[in-house]
Amino acid sequence: MAAPPIRITVLGSGTSVGVPTIGCHCEVCSSTDPRDNRLRPSILVSFADRNILIDTTPDFRTQALRARIDRLDAIVFTHAHADHIMGLDDVRPFNFLQRGPIPIYGSAETLASIQRVFEYIFDGARKESHIPKLDPRPLASAAVDLFGVDFLPVPVLHGSQIIHGFRFGRAAYLTDHSDIPQASLEQLRDLDVLFLDALRYKPHPTHSTVDRSVKTVEAVAPRRAFFTHICHDLRHARAESMLPPHIRLAYDGLEIAVEGTR
Numbered sequence: 001m002a003a004p005p006i007r008i009t010v011l012g013s014g015t016s017v018g019v020p021t022i023g024c025h026c027e028v029c030s031s032t033d034p035r036d037n038r039l040r041p042s043i044l045v046s047f048a049d050r051n052i053l054i055d056t057t058p059d060f061r062t063q064a065l066r067a068r069i070d071r072l073d074a075i076v077f078t079h080a081h082a083d084h085i086m087g088l089d090d091v092r093p094f095n096f097l098q099r100g101p102i103p104i105y106g107s108a109e110t111l112a113s114i115q116r117v118f119e120y121i122f123d124g125a126r127k128e129s130h131i132p133k134l135d136p137r138p139l140a141s142a143a144v145d146l147f148g149v150d151f152l153p154v155p156v157l158h159g160s161q162i163i164h165g166f167r168f169g170r171a172a173y174l175t176d177h178s179d180i181p182q183a184s185l186e187q188l189r190d191l192d193v194l195f196l197d198a199l200r201y202k203p204h205p206t207h208s209t210v211d212r213s214v215k216t217v218e219a220v221a222p223r224r225a226f227f228t229h230i231c232h233d234l235r236h237a238r239a240e241s242m243l244p245p246h247i248r249l250a251y252d253g254l255e256i257a258v259e260g261t262r
């Protein structure tokens with residue numbers, strides 16, 4: 001059966017500290033180009049009347065208001081670093097609106113970290129005020145069917161840690177990574193759209209660089225690629241002028257349509 005078409009909205013394209021960065025007055029942090037204004041990294045995957053969120057950044061409330069998100073059917077976590085989880089408490093309005101818990105997906109390790117960081121959500125103790133209502137569902141290596149679209153976990157190396165990117169339909173989103181195992185590259189064939197971490201030009205122990213991600217694009221040959229998790233070393237207009245036309249920088253608010261069927 002054909003899956004519904006997918007719309008991807010980039011909610012944040014910035015690195016962990018965001019751009020502008022607190023206390024920095026460099027030309028990118030001072031830029032008037034709105035594409036140089038980067039909230040923390042996250043996307044919304046929408047199809048039919050469903051919204052799937054990848055990661056809850058510290059900017060989640062702002063991102064949800066900006067993108068006018070008015071329902072949330074599931075959250076999929078790539079890993080439990082602070083820039084990917086700290087907005088989790090802000091999903092409470094969706095619990096009120098939808099009158100039910102929200103399923104959250106991630107590796108067993110990621111969910112365990114989230115349950116530790118947000119202990120008050122999961123400790124089962126009686127509360128005097130509202131806490132998020134969440135339903136943790138661990139992911140193994142198999143794809144999970146979310147309302148008719150398969151989300152396939154794609155293992156990537158983030159420094160020494162193995163975390164997840166995700167493929168859905170003819171798109172894939174690989175945020176934080178420093179290396180992609182060969183078996184994972186095989187999961188990225190026949191893509192229309194590939195999102196890749198490209199923190200900066202200089203090497204970094206846990207993140208990909210512009211040059212490295214250009215090589216990944218050459219290796220798996222998606223029709224188009226978008227770089228994300230970008231720091232203030234990259235000025236949007238200038239960085240794009242040095243890239244081939246099928247590779248662009250993601251920016252907050254960017255919307256892309258792809259097929260939902262693999």
Ligand SMILES: [Zn+2]
Pocket residue numbers: 015016041081083084176229
């Ligand atoms: Zn990150």
Ligand SMILES: [Zn+2]
Pocket residue numbers: 020021024025026027028029030232
């Ligand atoms: Zn700066």
Ligand SMILES: [Zn+2]
Pocket residue numbers: 079081158176
């Ligand atoms: Zn990370």
